[in-house]
């Protein structure tokens with residue numbers, strides 16, 4: 001039996017079959033989990049179609065799939081209300097969502113970031129975790145596990161990562177405060193600091209090609225990671241294998257962050 005057998009949860013952030021959320025789902029499904037999904041709403045329904053077909057590649061023919069812009073309280077309420085009415089309770093939440101205006105993700109232009117770009121990046125990429133944690137209490141009466149995705153640029157300066165680095169620092173510390181608040185309700189909150197992966201979101205960051213090259217040169221393992229490796233750590237954090245772990249940022253970066261030079 002897989003370690004996620006009998007567990008059900010919701011995954012935010014599959015844009016296509018290269019998304020971190022897709023690799024996490026792949027490993028969750030392999031471990032026996034039942035997954036529900038949300039997609040970013042758009043007028044032409046492109047995001048819904050892409051999310052649906054990516055999920056179908058994993059053998060989930062008729063996914064539970066709802067629209068959700070995480071900057072909208074109404075959208076979040078609708079998703080959590082529907083989870084509650086359809087299932088009563090869930091066991092896990094995967095937050096794999098981030099956004100920043102790419103105009104401010106160029107090497108050397110952090111100082112030009114506008115108030116609006118700052119607020120938008122922090123709201124979509126960090127506040128959204130708090131917003132989900134807030135709503136988790138209503139759907140996790142027996143406790144549960146929440147994870148999000150972060151990057152080393154939240155700890156150190158990475159050229160071009162800019163405002164996204166500020167958002168990741170906020171996300172990582174939100175993880176600790178949420179974990180402390182929700183711990184007495186047996187809800188655990190952790191974040192995975194993943195190595196660079198070629199996704200839509202990554203392509204918005206100026207200097208991303210250099211990041212990949214540098215990763216392989218500097219990482220302890222001398223290589224980058226595979227999406228499935230992050231997926232396996234997600235399974236660990238969302239399963240009962242990690243019941244004593246909360247508030248952590250776990251690096252799945254082939255040892256990139258432990259090497260200084």
Ligand SMILES: NC(=O)c1ccc[n+]([C@@H]2O[C@H](COP(=O)([O-])OP(=O)(O)OC[C@H]3O[C@@H](n4cnc5c(N)ncnc54)[C@H](O)[C@@H]3O)[C@@H](O)[C@H]2O)c1
Nearest residue numbers: 013015019020069070097098149150151196197199200201
């Ligand atoms: N790709 C990398 O190198 C890398 C490394 C470490 C961490 N991460 C993090 O992994 C997470 C997933 O990103 P990814 O790289 O898989 O890229 P991705 O583009 O595949 O996924 C980003 C997701 O965020 C969603 N999104 C953006 N704005 C939203 C909003 N307002 N409401 C709802 N959804 C919204 C997009 O629709 C998309 O599904 C992000 O938090 C990202 O910062 C990525």
